Amino acid sequence: MRTRLAWLMLVSACGPSARGGLPDASGGGDEDAPAAIDAAPHASGPVHVVITADNAYSFGYGDVSNVTHFTQGQRAQTAGQIFNCPIGEGPEVYTIPEADAPDGAYLYIVTWDDLSVTQGVLGTFARDSGTVITGDPRFEVCATGIDYSSGANALTGPTQAIINTEIARCNAGTGAAGTTSKGWVNSAGPVTTGALGTLAVGEMNDDQTGTFPITCQPTAATDGIASNAKWMWYDPADGAGGDAFHSTGQNRFKAFLIFRLGVADIIL
Structure with missing residues (x-):
């Protein structure tokens, strides 16, 4: 009898156990339901861009392979055309309709300089779903090595066709190591395998005595570039x-x- 009783107890111990007592004959309570999981945030709304560069840029947007909408820039001739308010005197504004900003679309800032004193790009990029400022780790850069500091196109910079050719080279990582970044990099290092260098992140837009003067900041009534960009x-x-x-x-x-x-x- 002792042997049989021990065997019955072992079978009982290996069976299913109910939390908090016997199973509910109705099929289980709320405690058995899976926890709700918040959906990942999704970008939405038109894209509002406020941007400037020391001392020249063009702006465009498209997909991972091409700029499809392009605004040819022009090199600033005075410091005020880089840093000053109102918008349009210094920084400029672009709005990309939501229909032109699906997942998979990219914003492109193409910059060149005169190889004199300072150089950089600064901006704010906002949608209904959040705001990204320059210096954010989500930015990437590719260095093409094609110099527009002088020559016939020094004021207007590269054409859309040249930019798209270089985007293809950046994506493929086929640039020359001595003259290009060999692909895309961010502030942590290579994004494209084998790419060289990093995206440099400098001072915030909040110090009049820094490398750059404070660039046109927003007010309650006017646009501008955030102080923490x-x-x-x-x-x-x-x-x-x-x-x-x-x-x-x-x-x-x-x-x-x-x-x-x-x-x-x-x-966010």
């Missing part, structure tokens, strides 16, 4: 010292540069 450029990480925001008089930083931001990343 940070200047960006490309750092070749070549061991030559100094920082990316002061020119050496030569194209050490392999401009022109292409910065990009996925519109789906403009959240």
